[in-house]
Amino acid sequence: MKRRESKAFAGLLVLALLLTACGGRGYQTKGIEGLLPDLEFRLTSETGQVITEADLTGAPVVVFFGFTNCPDVCPTAMARIAAATDAAGEGLDTDLQVLFVSVDPGRDSPARLGRYTDFFSDRVTGATASVETLRAMTKRYRATFGYDAPNEFGDYNVSHSSAMYVFDAEGDARALFRPSDSVTAMAADLRRIAAGG
Template sequence: MHASFPTLPFLRASRWRILTALISLCALAGCSRPAEPWRLTDVSGHLPDLNFSLTDDTGAHVTGRSFAGRATLVFFGYTHCPDVCPETMARLMQVLRQLGPDADAARVVFVSVDPARDTPALLHAYVRAFDDRRAVGLTGGDRAIEAVAQRYRVAYQMEKRDPNGAYEVTHSSAVYIFDRDGRARLLATDRDSIDAIAADLRRIIHAKDA
């Protein structure tokens, strides 16, 4: 007759300790439900923080830090733009309206790629026609605008003048979204819906680590 050993209670205790250890490790490794994916293009870590030195539409000197504490939507365009710029600005205004009270925590920043014509006064009239509280126009010298455009990989080019001296400026139409700490987070294009932009922007505004 073989002696019996209390193996079963020992194994049960061991399994319980192993299970407890695995749960602890899982918590440390972030095994919780994964974060909801962004609807827009996530550019976190791929573009530099909000940083520039330009002139706003009141003639005041501003930098990226001037917008600290707010989610900032940056769009490069020009006031004589016949289609893309007014369409994009109108879309962004729809986004702000959809945000409701949260819109006060956001700013739309319109950076001119036509500083020769876009004076602060002209920019002021242009952007404030869309929103007189949350839209800001920025301009500056040619080199200053070029530096900001290169920083965020924005392409633009002045086209050939017509007989009357008028010209258009070809430029990208993407909207860069920075969080409240000035970190580049998202990129919106004309293919993204108003709902998608508003949903992701609201997440940026309410993010605890922003």
């Protein structure tokens, strides 16, 4: 009986080890290799033009889902990614792009997105789409968003993903930057992904 119990325990342990190997090794943030699909989207950019993944290939892309009225999570995330790209310094000698996808198309027009992203970094491009298109895109990356009921002034809160999804130059999902990851760790992984490592 003891032997059987230890076999069952060993089985669970093997499963645990297999799962901890998921996502790729050597990342200082969260590796997501093989856990999420590659980059694919069709949105309206801040210039009002259609933008797809084809416009961004050839360099790593960082995707973030947010909204410009966001009081804390979005500005913090944008400031952190701007700091991380700065910290990555010369090791990031590429056209790395940050795509800020607004999940609040009701309030975030392309022009408003343009003004918002200009504030953070030249690398940041804003984009949005209809709620249905955004729903399909966020679902692809296992993310979601939702809206609170508007208050007397018509303001409402939006729940959204707080992560940054990092794709390499080929569009493969590589790393996930969580709010708990340090700027130093983000910079190190950006350097690694930009170098093709």
